[in-house]
Amino acid sequence: MIDWLKKVHLEFSESARDSAADLDCFHRALQEAGYDAQLDYAQMLRFYELIREADYNLTVTLLRDGKNWRVAAMEAGDSAAPLYALAVDLGSTTVSMRLLNVESGAVLAECTHRNAQREYGDDILSRIFYTTYDPARRKELQRVTVDTLNGLIREVCAAAEIAPEQCCAMALAGNTAMVHFLLGLDTFCLFHTPFLPRIRRVGWIDCAELGLCCAGYIYCFPCTANYLGGDIISGVLSTGFTKKDEISLFVDIGTNGEMVIGNRHFLIGGAGAAGPALEAGISKSGMRARAGAVDSIRIENGELRFTTIGGEKARGICGSGIVDLLAEMLLAGWMDGKGYLNEKASGRIREFEDGRAVVYADESESESGEPLYFTEADIRLFTDTKAAAHTMVELLLQAAGLPVEAVDNIYLAGAFGRHMDLESCITIGIYPDAPRDRFINVGNSSLQGATDLLLGRFTSEEADKVAEEIFYLEFAMEENFMALMQAACFYPYTDLTQYPTVAEKLKKLQTN
């Protein structure tokens, strides 16, 4: 039983309504049911419309906000309809929404749309610059964000055959810029010293005030900092580790690396730029994970084999393909620890006009009939990214004063966690070489956290508290960041004793 969202049926006896004002009947009936909630002026007017229409028989949906209850919806009659709510992951590229029956916990519909903000730039920075110093443009970005959400609301509601007004709560997880855009706030602050969000804890906002087509209130997950946003807070809460004694590490690597370590006694988080390497932003043939993208590679007995998304001919390589490629090349002796390719190791390694490269798909395997290759320069770009990711984890462990062995669980969030091969990631040193059963893929944990909040697995106050309690490290500001980065530019790592299972594999290779 969830206890933050309640339907209360109020039927006013004839004697009650003949002896008291409508609004008094309402408050008295609510109080008899054990609740106390104030109506604001707009709700008061709505109440007066409804109460007579409904012949003094109505159902009120109450939403708990800390110690107070808010009226999230009012319906005529004794509504046996379930309590519906919407969980949202507001990503800068795509937006995902889940329609939930919060009592049964059932997911009634789920849908993902393109974020219409992309009309203003694929990267967030373009959108921020577009709106800087221009309140009208901020409103414009807010409107397209709300439009995207409304499109999703209508779609999930249509799929479940309910009206949008039947949804009386929304929990939304998004990074700091996304939440600022949604609220119509100036985002320039996010990219300007001292790099501070204008808002962290948002609380519950009236959906109507934002122009959302559902009823009730929206809760936006708070951020800890500029780069450690509500999406991460939501993800962290979805794992439940902030309530446990075990020590956990939550890692989300994308264009930025965002991570949190801790347990119920302490929480340290950090974020930093990880580079575009992991989102197919490198290599001439790098691409997003779409049909035709090489997404996994194995090298066995000197033979490279790959799969593509959709089983089509290769059109390029996506992040998981790159990670596999480098890991397999390292283990096969095609690439050394510094990221240089060994032409003698395979006929696939050749010189091209843009340097030495490995052909991961040859003429017969590629859609264009041209060989698809990955150059040493591409590898160097990727090296920076993997070094950054490794260094962030290391800095976080240092800040916590813990060896990696002390970490009981490593939660891998986001697309990276979901699609990359864990073994390959460890082989090239993105993740620490910890026992494999400690790694847990949590997928879209941001959407899951929003879902969990709606299903009452934690409260909005707990989320606010976690965001507040995380001690924040700005990785780039850490003194030894650059030195550690240097050490991490080696595959899997300069100090092989930190990568015992990889060292073992490499040793086997050398003895073969």
Added chain:
Amino acid sequence: MIDWLKKVHLEFSESARDSAADLDCFHRALQEAGYDAQLDYAQMLRFYELIREADYNLTVTLLRDGKNWRVAAMEAGDSAAPLYALAVDLGSTTVSMRLLNVESGAVLAECTHRNAQREYGDDILSRIFYTTYDPARRKELQRVTVDTLNGLIREVCAAAEIAPEQCCAMALAGNTAMVHFLLGLDTFCLFHTPFLPRIRRVGWIDCAELGLCCAGYIYCFPCTANYLGGDIISGVLSTGFTKKDEISLFVDIGTNGEMVIGNRHFLIGGAGAAGPALEAGISKSGMRARAGAVDSIRIENGELRFTTIGGEKARGICGSGIVDLLAEMLLAGWMDGKGYLNEKASGRIREFEDGRAVVYADESESESGEPLYFTEADIRLFTDTKAAAHTMVELLLQAAGLPVEAVDNIYLAGAFGRHMDLESCITIGIYPDAPRDRFINVGNSSLQGATDLLLGRFTSEEADKVAEEIFYLEFAMEENFMALMQAACFYPYTDLTQYPTVAEKLKKLQTN
């Protein structure tokens, strides 16, 4: 020191604003000052505008609503400006407003305007019918009400040379219909069985939501019932008797009679129609209390003398003149206990085409050069009114199970209390014949109650509680109402032992 409205100066240190989001700085600084207040979405946007403009130095005005604090205003800088608030008596004829410095208690300006609702009818009923079943007309009435208030706000603020936005609270006392009009609520319910207001307890409403040009929140005094409105609750609270052990009676007689008896242990209130007699609605020459109205009369040694408002020649007679006329005629033997005139008693008593009458202003004393007179038929109309007033007090005493001697204080509210001669009122039996020092004129107690609330002499919750606790009698529904009315149609009263001082005077007269 008032404790429900507070200015809190917040200045964010450079280190605070460099390490936390603006809104967090705000909440933290407030918490350090000992407060916790949420901003709604509109306030949040306003906050973001202001905080940078104000260079992180601002003053917040907080208003306590029960256990919670609301943000009533935000200003740049360390505002040493006083806390301003507005007390309002929203009458159906005129609207009075006082601008207060709530810390010093000073009245900075006071102003009365005509209620613009009168365009829709001088009597409330016309206005109610105008708006019945028509939401657009309800909005229209709401708009003119708000316009009237805004006109007053601008005028009192101009007089004190402050901006309307510097006022951060308003306390408004009005009868039930007035508050319904202000809130844009359907008022037909007030004149239709079961004669119930749609709203009693209103609470604090955002001034901006109502379209008021001041800042902060407006509190409307709650009503106990349809005819026992917020104006009476405000008046009752202004006297302070609901906190005392002594028993008090609060009486407001106008077109309706409204009264409350009790002390801190019990409260009984009632209301009923008193008739138009007391507002100059009778007699050909009856008029409102304006220049030229006969407002006091004395008969000594067979001679009638009067005064007029402004000292001008007589144009007609107003309520206080009528009360004096009847009292003096009774004591002079010009009129008997049944309200008949004695032609032998004075040359001023003559037959006119509309019956026997007393000439209160002769040809030489009247502006028109025609005699002004008051007929026996006029007296009969007045008799009904005075009988109704007397009966209401009697019913209230009966309901409380108390003799009139048990009442320690009799508060006389409204224009009637302010302008009528107390001795005359007792002589003709409107009020009980109690020791004169128990009568206290409280004038515009409705405006005073609003003032007292703003000055912290009682809280809005206390006002809500008093309105809730008053046990309500609908006088016209009382079984013995008509019988008691009959008995009260005699001057001063059938049972003269209830009017010992008047009996004594009459006895003296007879022996002379």
